Amino acid sequence: MPFSVSWHTLLDELDDLPGGATLITPLSHKRFQVTDVQEQRVVIEFLDRDIDETRPLQREQFETLFRRITEEPGGFELDRLPADADPYPAVLSLHPRFEIDEDRGVIVEKEGPTTSQLLDAEPESESDEQERTEPDVDVYADALLLVDALERHDVTTLEEVDTDALVNIYTLLSDVQRNANDLRQDVADVLLNRLHHDRPVSGPFGSVQRTSRQNRTLKDEEVVVETLEDAGIDRERILGVDRSKVDEALEVTEVAESDVYEIETSEYVRKADVDEERKETRLQGLKDQLAASEEEGAEELREEIEDLEARIDELTSFRTGAEVSD
Template identity: 90%
Template sequence: MPFSVSWHTLLDELDDLPEGATLITPLSHNRFRITDVQEQRVIIKFLERDIDETRPLQRDQFETLYRRITKEPGGFELDRLPSDADPYPAVLSLHPRFEIDEDQGVIVEKEGPTTSQRLDTEDKPETDEQERTEPDLDVYADALLLIDALERHDVTALEERETDALVNIYTLLSDVQRNANALRQDVADVLLNRLHHDRPVSGPFGSVQRTTRRNRSLRDEEEVLETLEAAGIDRERVLGVDRDKVDDALEVTEVAESDIYQIEESEYVRKADVNEERKETRLQGLKDQLAASEEEGAEELREEIEDLETRIDELTSFRTGAEVHD
């Protein structure tokens, strides 16, 4: 089938898009919308705060992508795209014969029905808030308790706080850190399957990218020594002190630990126990306050939330040096 036929089919699909339909790029996962459809190009508008631009997508570039896809039986690998070409496969996926497989990292041509990179439309406005539910996560409960503690105690003047208040804050910080790290690893495991070849993926609050870490461990000791000896390295040059064997020797001799190790002691605070019952009681009280706020003082709470969102927005928005100093 000539490209001109596929191109006009795609333009028809774009013309039929509901107003406000949002697309997402397959690699960087940036959201954008179609603002104009022309014979030789498609105009898009990115919705991300850090990509405030309107960009034309040219017909000849779509044709190049089309020909590469149709020549590859298993689909065209998305990581072979130039960094600024991420929107092209997202738009092309609206064509009834082209589909993006993010798990495989390819865009393929199919005979049957396909899915697209379309996210939503104005049938579900972005401003509509979904009903908030309480996640069944330890980090959520601990974070709620920590927020409550931080609101009740001025941590900008720690020396003035009572010891029991500092103990509570430290305990909650420790619990949030542990549980947040566990959840962070779970999220990372899922993200790992969606990131491709060190391409950063951006979200409203930051970006992540796939990296490679090398971990080394020696092979069998005798195998290592024989390999190095064969290369002309005397085994005495690489033999050293094994700490585990030294510790074993200390246990069966009268040699003092200080005769073997240089010892430096430092003191630190470690969480010794957690009063889970007290935490549950306080947490339930906070939940009851939030539930009651729907009836009493709801307007005041909404204003506080809007205030907080504005402050968060200011902290996470990019400002130039000139703006900061002004």
């Protein structure tokens, strides 16, 4: 099928998008909307940018991507895209014959039904109130209690805070740290399947990226000794020594690390950047929302916090001289 036919099919799909339809890029996971559809270009507007939020996507670039996809039987690998070009496959995924497979990191041409990068056909208005729900994770209750405790005590002058309050704050900090780290690891495990090719992925508060680390452990002692002896290192020089001596020997020989070390490479998620200003804005918004909420709703939240605090107090309070009955 010639590109001109596919291009006009895509333009028809874009013209049929409902107002406020939101798409997401496959690599950086940035949200954007199509604001104008023209014969030679498509204009988009990023929702997570404060500068350069509007950008034209040119027809000739779509044609280049179209030809590369159709020439690759297994799909075109997204990491081969030029920097900041992932809005193109996101828009092209609206065409009924193209689909993005994020698990494989490719965009492919298909004969059957396809999915797109379309997120919300009719996103909720910012003024619409969302119903509050309590997530079933341990860190949620601890975090609420910690926020309440920090609001009631001036932790900028810890020396002036009562011992009982410090005990509770320390307990909550410990619980939040432990439970947050457990949840962080669960989130990281899922993110690993969505991050590709060491490219940072941005969210409203910051960004993460996929990277790797190597853990080295010495192979069997006799294997290490014989390998280095063959390279001209006396047995007495390394026998019974620590790994630093082995590293010194590696520096003066052509022996590879893998000859004397068992090397395992593991993947993990590392925090790459934090937008402190955005976090502060969001926190202030939460405070303003609570302050402006109806009295009944605000009172319900306060009662919830007090109930949670009472539960943690029962677990952390010390009663001098109290007897424990069976």
